[in-house]
Amino acid sequence: MLVAEAFVGTLDDPAVAERVESSDPLTVTVDGTERRRSRFRTTADDGTELGVVVARELRDGDVLSTGDRLVVVSLEAVEAMALDFGGVADPDRAAVTTALELGHAVGNRHWDLAVEGECAYLPLADTRERMESTVEPHLPDGATIEYDEVPPTLFDEGDAADHSHSHGESGYSHSHGEDGHSHDHSGAGHSHTHGHGVRSLDPKPGGDSDGGDQS
Known part of the structure; x- marks a missing residue:
């Protein structure tokens, strides 16, 4: 069995393309x-058994070498759903x-x-x-x-119970504007309650989540 263990380059490189053109390469999908x-x-397109040992993610048009023969890589196409937003009026299209x-x-x-309303909440799963x-x-x-303290049930799917959360004195926020983004610190605490349900759009198995106590 031949083993391709050297990355030569890509067909985009004229020198590599010339080497491939002047040789008898294997092709593999x-x-x-x-x-x-x-x-x-794997098996090359002509039925030759082939081992590939290359420490890189392969791309279409990559050229490998077994030492004696070049191997041209072709990526298998995948079926995909295409969502065409061309018929959606601006600025809604950009928002979507x-x-x-x-x-x-x-x-x-x-x-x-x-x-929830105009806000999306992500429990702190990493550093800010x-x-x-x-x-x-x-x-x-x-x-x-912004950073807020919210009940863990906020991230339970289909939760319709009342909940409340408050902004502490150390509340911090920054906004994005046309000239970049600006920062502001709010010093006055406030609280508010909501009586409508929320749902997690990407819940973890079992519904476990960080309650957002880091603020």
């Missing part, structure tokens, strides 16, 4: 799981795509999320700085980041 593995066994990007960033980290660095690039102008 890699699926979504295999392309992320550092090593796997921004929300999708933010939801994807949050969901990749399996953070709980509760949406790291969480801010994750969500800030996806926030539109005018959105703010």
